[in-house]
Amino acid sequence: MELITVERAEQIIQSQTRDYGTIRVPYEHSLGRVLAEKLVADRDLPPFNRATVDGIAIAYRAYKEDGLRSFTVNAIQAAGETPLAISSTNECIEIMTGAALDSSLDTVVRYEDIVVANGTATVNDIEIKQGQNIHLQGKDKKEGDVVADACRLITPALVGLAASVGKTDLLVKRLPKVAIVTTGDELVGVEENPTPYQLRRSNDVTIQSVLTRYGIQADRLHVNDDYDTMKGTFQRCLQSYDVLLLTGGVSMGKFDYIPQVLEHLGVKKLFHKVRQRPGKPFWFGTYQDQQVIFAFPGNPVSVFMCLHRYFLPWLERSLDVKISSPQYAVLQHDMDFSYPLHYFAQVKLEVDHQGTVTAQPVESNGSGDFSNLIYTDAFMELPLEKNKFKKGEVYKIWPYNV
Amino acid sequence: MELITVERAEQIIQSQTRDYGTIRVPYEHSLGRVLAEKLVADRDLPPFNRATVDGIAIAYRAYKEDGLRSFTVNAIQAAGETPLAISSTNECIEIMTGAALDSSLDTVVRYEDIVVANGTATVNDIEIKQGQNIHLQGKDKKEGDVVADACRLITPALVGLAASVGKTDLLVKRLPKVAIVTTGDELVGVEENPTPYQLRRSNDVTIQSVLTRYGIQADRLHVNDDYDTMKGTFQRCLQSYDVLLLTGGVSMGKFDYIPQVLEHLGVKKLFHKVRQRPGKPFWFGTYQDQQVIFAFPGNPVSVFMCLHRYFLPWLERSLDVKISSPQYAVLQHDMDFSYPLHYFAQVKLEVDHQGTVTAQPVESNGSGDFSNLIYTDAFMELPLEKNKFKKGEVYKIWPYNV
Numbered sequence: 137m138e139l140i141t142v143e144r145a146e147q148i149i150q151s152q153t154r155d156y157g158t159i160r161v162p163y164e165h166s167l168g169r170v171l172a173e174k175l176v177a178d179r180d181l182p183p184f185n186r187a188t189v190d191g192i193a194i195a196y197r198a199y200k201e202d203g204l205r206s207f208t209v210n211a212i213q214a215a216g217e218t219p220l221a222i223s224s225t226n227e228c229i230e231i232m233t234g235a236a237l238d239s240s241l242d243t244v245v246r247y248e249d250i251v252v253a254n255g256t257a258t259v260n261d262i263e264i265k266q267g268q269n270i271h272l273q274g275k276d277k278k279e280g281d282v283v284a285d286a287c288r289l290i291t292p293a294l295v296g297l298a299a300s301v302g303k304t305d306l307l308v309k310r311l312p313k314v315a316i317v318t319t320g321d322e323l324v325g326v327e328e329n330p331t332p333y334q335l336r337r338s339n340d341v342t343i344q345s346v347l348t349r350y351g352i353q354a355d356r357l358h359v360n361d362d363y364d365t366m367k368g369t370f371q372r373c374l375q376s377y378d379v380l381l382l383t384g385g386v387s388m389g390k391f392d393y394i395p396q397v398l399e400h401l402g403v404k405k406l407f408h409k410v411r412q413r414p415g416k417p418f419w420f421g422t423y424q425d426q427q428v429i430f431a432f433p434g435n436p437v438s439v440f441m442c443l444h445r446y447f448l449p450w451l452e453r454s455l456d457v458k459i460s461s462p463q464y465a466v467l468q469h470d471m472d473f474s475y476p477l478h479y480f481a482q483v484k485l486e487v488d489h490q491g492t493v494t495a496q497p498v499e500s501n502g503s504g505d506f507s508n509l510i511y512t513d514a515f516m517e518l519p520l521e522k523n524k525f526k527k528g529e530v531y532k533i534w535p536y537n538v
Numbered sequence: 539m540e541l542i543t544v545e546r547a548e549q550i551i552q553s554q555t556r557d558y559g560t561i562r563v564p565y566e567h568s569l570g571r572v573l574a575e576k577l578v579a580d581r582d583l584p585p586f587n588r589a590t591v592d593g594i595a596i597a598y599r600a601y602k603e604d605g606l607r608s609f610t611v612n613a614i615q616a617a618g619e620t621p622l623a624i625s626s627t628n629e630c631i632e633i634m635t636g637a638a639l640d641s642s643l644d645t646v647v648r649y650e651d652i653v654v655a656n657g658t659a660t661v662n663d664i665e666i667k668q669g670q671n672i673h674l675q676g677k678d679k680k681e682g683d684v685v686a687d688a689c690r691l692i693t694p695a696l697v698g699l700a701a702s703v704g705k706t707d708l709l710v711k712r713l714p715k716v717a718i719v720t721t722g723d724e725l726v727g728v729e730e731n732p733t734p735y736q737l738r739r740s741n742d743v744t745i746q747s748v749l750t751r752y753g754i755q756a757d758r759l760h761v762n763d764d765y766d767t768m769k770g771t772f773q774r775c776l777q778s779y780d781v782l783l784l785t786g787g788v789s790m791g792k793f794d795y796i797p798q799v800l801e802h803l804g805v806k807k808l809f810h811k812v813r814q815r816p817g818k819p820f821w822f823g824t825y826q827d828q829q830v831i832f833a834f835p836g837n838p839v840s841v842f843m844c845l846h847r848y849f850l851p852w853l854e855r856s857l858d859v860k861i862s863s864p865q866y867a868v869l870q871h872d873m874d875f876s877y878p879l880h881y882f883a884q885v886k887l888e889v890d891h892q893g894t895v896t897a898q899p900v901e902s903n904g905s906g907d908f909s910n911l912i913y914t915d916a917f918m919e920l921p922l923e924k925n926k927f928k929k930g931e932v933y934k935i936w937p938y939n940v
Contacts, residue, residue: 163728167747181909184735190791214763214793216724216736232791234724234836236735247790276909283909291939293911296744296838299728300737300908322618322636326565326701333586333638334618335702342698345569361616388649389592389634391616434636436698463889487865491932493893506702507583507678507685509695530893537693 139409142478153454156310163298169308170457175284180274184236189269193241196266198225206258244269287456312378314354319384339383361391384434387417412478414438436506465495471525480515544880555856558712565700571710572859577686582676586638591671595643598668600627608660646671689858714780716756721786741785763793786836789819814880816840838908867897873927882917
């Protein structure tokens, strides 16, 4: 069995992206989803000439050409009210932030720069510019302008923007239905009491938690290492889900039935085993050009790495959005890794006072040791072509715990 | 009225952190909460000497001292089974990844390095090391060791770790009850049809969306600019909530009642107005040394900035956790800002191939223009002591949209 490179594995996986269509959701429940339509301004933004301070609105030519400094207060206008006009340029309107200016007014002087007494506002000895303190109609956007492109992650700011243009429901990308299936006779439920030779399941809830960030509510199942039980479970899953994320049972062991069972069910293997540590036995395939099956090794660190390095980029590409793009960081001490494998080191990230992202590798006891994952921030990808990695060199990182 | 500096405002706010106690939640619903207890290993991790590959388990001295290369296969042992012993050192056990080794065995040779035929496993001509391919009991953690400190954000990896040590419920920090109260006669609901001089509310849903990241389900209320209505609403809020986040009505306007109403209700003003743009009219106070009141200006960009610069750090400090610490980035082009104010510029962040975080300022039309917030990633904090900011200089950033 020929092992393939990380780059080749990535290429094969990325060639199998899927389109799950779109669905409408209320804007208040759209956070974290991927926008599938353009948002356009339903009117100019701002929709009117808007006072940006509290003070008086005047006609600038009265100040400039006629040399007026005192203005009779005609009325007070609050935000939200129909604009009030002046009938003569020696008048002004006391106007509040957010209020709309009538066309007879073109300049706003803030309270700090005037004195109001006995119904007259007098401008202090300062320089006034025409149009000051006004946010002009359509300055930000014109009616019909695009305010947000499709294929963007819906952030809090985007939810607010949707509200401001009156979009009460948004077209978003539909999410794949995902089943997480753990395998392994040694695994028991978290509520159960393991024998001295058993372990509690944890990969399923970890994967499920990562997927909630994308709004995916994945189902969790467990099957023991029994050929027929596996076959039945996987068959049902292939009918009901778009994506299967399996853990365990893909190595050389006598009871590592997953590749066999999947192939027996007609799942097409696209690769098995990658030149990487952790996660070497990673298996990937598709079913009837529809379902996509990621079969990860059982070790928690392998699962976590493969999820972030392969599955999430596949998911984001399927949803046509880029959220967790790989980044770069500067290695903070020398590392040796003498196997002909791509090595994914767990690192702690920090941004120093020069604005540089630094990566401090944390020693791990192997792929079974996942207790460091909570103290680290990313996998640093150390290419298989090299064995020695020097302090100060820059490598790609895949952040997690964000 | 003396304006205070950003640093002083921060100091005052940080001196008013609160402790909301703790609560138990099921581990499956703990994601994003703050852990309030230490997690300890309920047994050694791993709990037994664990085979890390599939192959045969042998006694090393038979190989080393007796020179044996062929071993009779005594039995096959799957993961999860009671460990099987050999009765003589010329025997071996075929052992699967994850299985527990009996004390008669101390070394594992993987299938790739042996040939099994007629009940005998023969080791290829390779060097074998004592103890290889075994994850020793207690190597990662000893029973009773701390696997996670208190005051950590609960990430997917931490949920998995909790599962692995059998913690079905977790003590987490209790969250404050938060009311978001928008004010302003010009604001209408998203479902309503605004007149030409009205705007749709958006600050409330934006703030609410940001708070969901912390697990806070804030309530939204709106009151018009009417003194008595405001008084009634704020009074009820002060009885039912821990934190009030208000928007609008804190400037110089004739209907900017909020400071007056709050002080009338006995809320103690700790500051009003900060030397910053946007967000200058920001008001902050406390009620009976319990409730904390952040009264932001009404402009969406001001609200967004004050929320990220002041409220979230206050919240994180109250929860005793550091999630969104300020970072540093390198300014990508010269900027002038000639007012004696701290300036918060909207910037697009990127990590270049040298691992440097770069910040590209995006021109904004003022604090009313929030359409850029969805295309940018952070506020860059440009100190009031300077007016010119040069390309290549490093400043603090406050990320959002993460």
